[in-house]
Amino acid sequence: MMLAPDREGATSDGPAREPRAPQGRRPRQRYGAAMKVVRRAHMYLGLLVFPWILLFGISGVLFNHPQIGRDFERRSISAEQVSALTAFRPWDPDAVARKVVEQLNAGSASRYTLDASTPGAFSGWPELIGSTSDGGRTMVLIRLDDGAATLSTFPPEPAKAPDPPFAGATVELPEHRMAAVEAQVKHLLPKLGIDGAGPLRAHPKVSPELRFRMRDADGRLWNVTYDLGAGRLDGRLDGAAGQPLFVELLGMLHKTHHFPVHGGMTWIWALFADITGITLVLWALTGLAMWWQMKPSRVVGAIAVAVAIAVAAVVMSGTASDIVFGKVEKGGA
Structure with missing residues (x-):
């Protein structure tokens, strides 16, 4: 007859034995702690830079949709209407x-000889600028290959800051x-021991x-710039009107890059x-780690990741082939 163990793990006829720890408990603890760090990093990094993510996201969309936030009208003109009103006729890219x-x-x-396997195609479009009776301006973009056009009408420009x-x-x-x-400094490179280096040029x-x-004599404060290459002056009245639109300012911020020589904002x-x-890189990686942690969604997630990578x-x-088509990379600063 077997003796039942008491609460301390000992039988009535033997000394108490310590309960054994479950196998693999420590690796699971380390994995849980690591995933906790991953989730916290995913969350707090997002909270830290969410204003920049919003700015880059919104301004990136505005590059593709310049009409948002700007006061102008846009309408399409059919190829038939363009042909009836003007002497323009569509061009055949292969013939050109x-x-x-x-x-x-x-x-x-x-x-x-032309490569028959690659048809010719136009990249970009003619941009034609005009004016209106109220002081506004117009812009017409024409598709060379089919003759259709887009007309944009802009209102008069707001008052600009006075030229200095x-x-x-x-x-x-x-x-x-x-x-x-x-x-x-033109002879700096040879003095640094760089063999065959020619003189530096600005x-x-x-x-x-x-x-x-x-x-100035009237006490007005001017923000002045002096071009150290050409020696020309320019500037604007401090606090004057003529600031860029908010959407334009977002675009300027989006394109601002490089660390300046000196500190500052x-x-x-x-x-x-x-x-x-x-x-953004860590979001992608930690997102994959958090997905892998959820076993029921691994199969669906793997399919989604494979599709995403393929697309x-x-x-x-x-897009890269289109960007570099016919272009030779040139060296520069």
């Missing part, structure tokens, strides 16, 4: 391509221009500017842009 190749062959020793009286003036400071910097289009404020902006990008690969590769 053939003429281009014919002209190229006429002035070259090489012989080129010194706008466009040139101040010659030879010792404080990019030409002076170039002359002083970028023809990119140059820093000096920013400062000054008051722009440096902090770039820092939060980095944090936002890192957060992203097709769309991204196709």
Whole structure:
């Protein structure tokens, strides 16, 4: 006859034995603790940068829909109407391509032929600007291949800030221009031991500017910029009208990037842009980890992830091919 154990795990005829811990308890505890960290990171990073995520998300949509938040009217004009009202007729991209190749062959020793497997296509559209009687402006975009057009009518521009009286003036400071910097450091690379390096040249289009404020004889405060490349002055009256629309300001913020040489709010902006990008990456990874934790949804989730990867690969590769078509990457700063 077996003896029943008492509450302490001991039988009536033997010493008490300590209960054994369930197998694998510690790995499960570590896994639970790790997933807790994952969920907290997922949540608190989102709370930290949610204003930046909203800004980048909204401004990104506005790039594709510029009519939102702007006061203008847009209407479509059919190809038949364009043809009836103007002398414009749609162009055949393949016919234009053939003429281009014919002209190229006429002035070259090489012989080129069109690739019949790739049909010609227009990228972009003609943009034609006009004006209205009330001081507004119009913009017409025409599709070259089918003749249809889009007409946008803009109201008169609001009052702009007055141009500074010194706008466009040139101040010659030879010792404080990019030409002076170039002359002083052009032989830096050989001195640093870089074999075969030629002299440094100042970028023809990119140059820093000096920013400062000054008051005129009437006591008005001007925000002044001095182009250290061209030596030209520009500026605006501090606090004057003519600020960009809110949607335009969102777009400007969206496109602001790079860490400035010196600190300031722009440096902090770039820092939060980095944090936002890192957060989006972590969201994707922690989202996968949290999905994997839910066993009932693993199969459906795996199908969704596979579909997402396939769609992203097709769309991204196709868009990348369209972007780089006919373009050669050039070096630059």
